[in-house]
Amino acid sequence: MKTSLTAAVIIGLAGVGMAHAQSLQGLPAGPLGQSIQNGYDMMMHTTTNPEVKGYIGNELTCSNCHINGGDTSAPGNFRETASKLPAYSKRENAVITLEDRIANCFMRSMNGTRPSTDSNVIVDMAAYIDWLDRGKPIATPPAPPSKPSPYPAMLKTATHADVVAGEAVYKANCAACHGANGAGMPGMFPPVWGDKSYNAGAGLANPVKLATWVKGNMPLGNPHLTEQEAFQVAMYIDTHPRPDFVLSKHLPANTTPDEYNAKVRAETDSVASNFQKAGLSLQSLTGATN
Numbered sequence: 401m402k403t404s405l406t407a408a409v410i411i412g413l414a415g416v417g418m419a420h421a422q423s424l425q426g427l428p429a430g431p432l433g434q435s436i437q438n439g440y441d442m443m444m445h446t447t448t449n450p451e452v453k454g455y456i457g458n459e460l461t462c463s464n465c466h467i468n469g470g471d472t473s474a475p476g477n478f479r480e481t482a483s484k485l486p487a488y489s490k491r492e493n494a495v496i497t498l499e500d501r502i503a504n505c506f507m508r509s510m511n512g513t514r515p516s517t518d519s520n521v522i523v524d525m526a527a528y529i530d531w532l533d534r535g536k537p538i539a540t541p542p543a544p545p546s547k548p549s550p551y552p553a554m555l556k557t558a559t560h561a562d563v564v565a566g567e568a569v570y571k572a573n574c575a576a577c578h579g580a581n582g583a584g585m586p587g588m589f590p591p592v593w594g595d596k597s598y599n600a601g602a603g604l605a606n607p608v609k610l611a612t613w614v615k616g617n618m619p620l621g622n623p624h625l626t627e628q629e630a631f632q633v634a635m636y637i638d639t640h641p642r643p644d645f646v647l648s649k650h651l652p653a654n655t656t657p658d659e660y661n662a663k664v665r666a667e668t669d670s671v672a673s674n675f676q677k678a679g680l681s682l683q684s685l686t687g688a689t690n
C-alpha cells in the first residue's frame with residue numbers, strides 16, 4: 401500500500417517535470433534566457449538554491465503552491481499575472497508591481513525576508529513570470545462572470561463541527577502525504593501547518609483562499625473534493641498553529657518608502673486573529689474548553 405502510493409507520487413512528479421521543460425522551450429539566447437531559466441530554477445528549488453535560500457524561513461518552495469512553476473490552469477497559476485500588474489493592492493493600500501508582489505510572497509508564504517526588488521532573485525523571477533505571459537495584452541480584459549465563491553458564506557457560519565468533519569477529510573485524503581501531524585516529509589511533501597509552513601499573514605492562512613486552492617489542486621494529481629469537503633479541510637488545517645506574522649520582522653532594517661511603498665507599515669496576524677476578523681473564535685472552533 402505504502403509502496404504503491406510512493407510509486408504513484410514519483411510517476412506524478414516525473415510527469416510534472418516534463419511539463420516544466422515544456423514551459424521553458426524556445427527561451428531567448430543569451431543573458432535574458434539565462435535569467436528566465438534562473439528564475440524558474442529558484443521557484444522550483446527555493447529551499448536549496450544558494451542564491452535564494454537565505455531569504456526564506458520555512459521548508460516550502462514557490463512551486464509547492466504555484467504548482468509547475470505557475471504554468472497550470474489551476475488556482476495559483478501565473479498565466480495572467482504579469483499582464484495584470486501593476487495593480488492596486490488593498491493589503492498594502494498601494495499600487496504594487498510584479499516585483500513587489502513576488503517579494504511579498506517571501507515575507508508571508510515563505511515566512512522569510514523581503515529581497516530588494518532590484519535583486520537578481522526578484523528580477524530573474526519576474527523575467528520568468530513575464531515569459532509565461534509573452535504575447536498577452538498588458539492589461540487583462542475584465543474577467544468573464546464566474547460562479548461566485550461559496551466559501552465566504554461557509555466561513556460566516558462555520559462551527560466546531562466543520563473542523564471535526566475537516567479532520568476526517570484530512571485523514572482520508574491528505575495525511576498519507578502531509579502526515580497526521582501536518583509536518584509532511586522534507587524534500588518530498590511540504591508541511592501544511594507548524595513552524596516550517598506558511599505564516600499567519602499568508603494568503604493560504606485564510607480558509608476561504610485555502611479552500612479554493614485545495615479544491616483545484618489537492619490531493620495532488622487527483623483533486624476531487626466537494627466544495628464542502630475542501631472548506632472543512634481548510635478549516636481543519638488553518639486552525640492549527642503556524643508562525644505569527646509581524647510585518648516589521650520581515651522587512652530588512654531601515655527599509656525606506658523608496659524600497660517598500662506600502663502605506664500599511666504595521667501588521668500583525670496570528671491564527672486566532674485571522675478567525676477573529678471573520679467574527680469567529682479559535683477556541684470555539686477547535687472545541688478547546690477552559
Ligand code: HEC
Pocket residue numbers: 443446460461462463464465466477478480481498501502505506509510525529598602603604609613
Ligand atoms: C503557501 C503557498 C504559497 C507559497 C509557498 C508561495 N505563494 Fe505566491 N501566492 C500564494 C497565494 C495563495 C497567492 C494569491 C494570494 C491572494 O489571492 O491574496 C499568491 C500570489 C502570488 C503572486 C501573484 C499572482 C497573481 O496572479 O496575482 C505571485 C507573483 C507570487 N505569489 C509569487 C510567489 C513566489 C515567487 C514565491 C516563492 C518565493 C511564492 N509566491 C510562494 C501562495 C503561495
Ligand code: HEC
Pocket residue numbers: 409416460463464465467468569570573574575576577578588589590591592597598604614618619620625633
Ligand atoms: C499524493 C501525495 C499528496 C496528497 C494525498 C495530498 N498532497 Fe498536498 N501536496 C503534495 C505535494 C507533493 C505538494 C507540493 C506540490 C509541488 O511542489 O508540485 C503539495 C502541496 C500542498 C499544499 C501547499 C504547500 C503547503 O505545504 O502548504 C497544501 C496546502 C496541500 N498540499 C494540502 C493538501 C490537502 C488539504 C490534501 C488533502 C485533501 C492534500 N494536500 C493531499 C502531496 C500531496
